[in-house]
Amino acid sequence: MHLVLILVAVIIFIVFATSRLKLNPFITLLLASFLAAFAFGLPLADIEKTIRAGFGNILGYIGLVIVLGTIIGVILERTGAAIVMAESVVKWLGQKFPTLTMSIVGFIVAIPVFCDSGYVILNSLKRSMARTLNASPVAMTVALSTGLFATHTLVPPTPGPIAAAGNLGLENNLGMVIGIGLVFAIIAAFAGLFWASRCKDLPSTELEQAEEAFEEAREHYGELPSATKAFAPIFVPILLICIGSVANYPTAPLGDGMVYDILNFLGKPLNALLIGLGFALSLLQGRNKFEEFGRHTSKGLEVAAPIILITGAGGAFGAVLAATPLGSYLGDTLSTLGLGVIMPFIVAAALKSAQGSSTVALVTASALVTPLLPQLGLDSDLGRVLTVMAVGAGAMTVSHANDSYFWVVSQFSKMNVATAYKSHTAATLVMGLVTIACVWLTSLVAL
Template sequence: MYLVLVLLAVVTFVVLATSRFKLHPFITLLLAAFATAFLAGLPLDQVAATISAGFGGILGSIGIVIILGTLIGTILEKTGAAITMADTIIRLLGQRFPNLTMSIIGYLVSIPVFCDSGYVILTSLKRSLCKRLGASAVAMSVALATGLYATHTFVPPTPGPIAAAGNLGLAENLGLVIGLGLVVAAFTAVAGLFWANHVSDQLTCGEDADDDQDYEALRAQYGELPSPTKAFAPILVPILLICLGSVANYPSHPLGEGLALKLFAFLGTPLNALMIGLGLAITLIRGDKRMEQFTDLIGKGILACAPILLITGAGGAFGKVLSTTEIGSYLGETLSSLGIGIFMPFIVAAALKTAQGSSTVALVTTSALVAPMLGDIGLASEMGRALTVLAIGAGAMTVSHANDSFFWVVSQFSNMSVSTAYRAQTMATLVQGITGITVVYLMSLILL
């Protein structure tokens, strides 16, 4: 019980410090990491090492991806390519439902791409659509984020769901998880879209204040715009490569196990794919002094992503402390003994997600924890195991808050205040998680 009180106290501190007292999130999260380490009894000689490992670990996994995605976005924005993309999307999908457009784009992109990377890559497109259609920046940000989040937690080949499926003995039947996951993800994406529409007229962010010129004036200042092919290539090519890399790494190796596997596995690594995307983005720079322009844009991109990297790293440090102490294991063991069927893995995953921030960690840890118990709770069949993966996925999105890197990616790239992000993004993920487990439960009544 003491550990639960520690967790509640620290989370309350983070929420109040960042929203009410306006303390910078980087310092807040570092203080939260130290406080949790001391209160939860982490040995003093491990505190600094654990915090450093968490900071470095999260930046080691997505730090360069954030930088490259920001650089690509900066070039797309400054060369007018984002304007071209916005015009193309509008021609294809129309102007009536901008939030739906962003949700669909996010839903598709995050099947192979981490939601953090997908949001970074698509930010410039979202901003251009906001300017083009005069839509709510908060609503479009939430629509994009929740669309990405839906498939990120339910649909292989995203690492979390595929690892959970493997832990539950479904490595050879990923098709079942993918098929059911796409359905549940669609419902949760719609739930996120509903919340985006709900807050559309209630919340604003820094992007909404950027109204010093109308869209046509903004478009005209770029002169001749790049073609749609050149404009979309820096985004679509990396996404395609990541897709092919994911397919190549399937357990059944559909592309073979020789040169094709090695090639696509290499090119499909997000870091390598985004480097190729950056190379394609460079071709958008026009004029006589292209190298000088490129250097200038790189400098602007690095300045833009520096605070995001610091906050993301501090969130990783906080999450690492939570996972290193006994808080996560205590919650998991306590909740797993309640005997409530398909809701048990959901509650365990939701508790782990809320405690340590990573959806992937919640998926992997919960699936490993509940795997030996599936027979006792009536979920040992193939279908039962697949539904358990999805119940864990629903828990792993409940909720995204201050210790989740995706929360800070969404809030910082959308120029949202922390309090706005809690009301918009955090509440949206709560709605998504409840929707997800409701759909999974109804599926279990029909399919089991």
């Protein structure tokens, strides 16, 4: 029993340090690794080695993938490609179902772009559509924010889900994570869309000068790329990763000759994202393309650095837990409780709600539950993928005042806090609960 109490105490320390003391999550997780190592009684000679190996092993698999995915997202954001992607969806779907269109726009844009940045980029388009189509601005806000949030927490190459997949040993099965993640992200987005329809009568003061604001935002990017160029940097890598995963199925559907070798090579996440980066270069304009690329790369590295460090610290924390007798002890209790994917969800939801960051919740929760997968009945490829989905669902639950995304949505939409809680926060709660219910039902049938 004392092992469980130690684990609970370490989790409380992580929550308290990040939410109340405002310590950086990287430092918090590193300290938690040492605290757990001492508290669980690891030999002193092994502590530093275990933490260092855990940090390096996870980054060796997934660090470069996070960097490349982040740089591609920055280029799509800063060249106006995200705006083109949004306008293309509006053009394809028409304007008969504005909230559905807004949700799909967010769903697609957040695959490469962080949800905070995606909301800022798309807010003026949302306001313009709400005014033109006489749609509820609050309903449109919730549709956009939840569409963005669904893929942000569930679908690689967004860094949070990539890091969680790496912690859970799925770095070579990202195609499977992407495919299953898209299914559950659609479910989450529709749950958010359902709540958006219930918010249409909430008050808003957002629509002044909406059309002018969108035109100004659009002109900021200058000449915009074509839709093909805008979509290619993200959808080509995803397609390659998925094809590579299919090629590696045990049934060998693509054989084992040269075709397999080529597709297997191109489908490796690092190689696929490097190809995506090549397509992203075609979005750059003007004479100083390489100088501009250098600026975008610097920004991408600036954004990726804390995520990489947090991911590495999460790997170190997970390695410490794996080296303790905790897993075998919990095996006698968790296996009889039948918690399965519910436990990763609870851990991630507690971390998300307490400290605000979805990415930190994804990294920390996945690192914490990895040593417990055999006891939870999730120690298979599908079980690990469903664990990523459960952690992602928890990382949605809930976005409130300690989450920067809450303030981006509420302030850019000119909502008061009470309205933001009734609309955005409640929507993220509904999304998380609906998603974990579907993940749990899937685990009952498929595992």
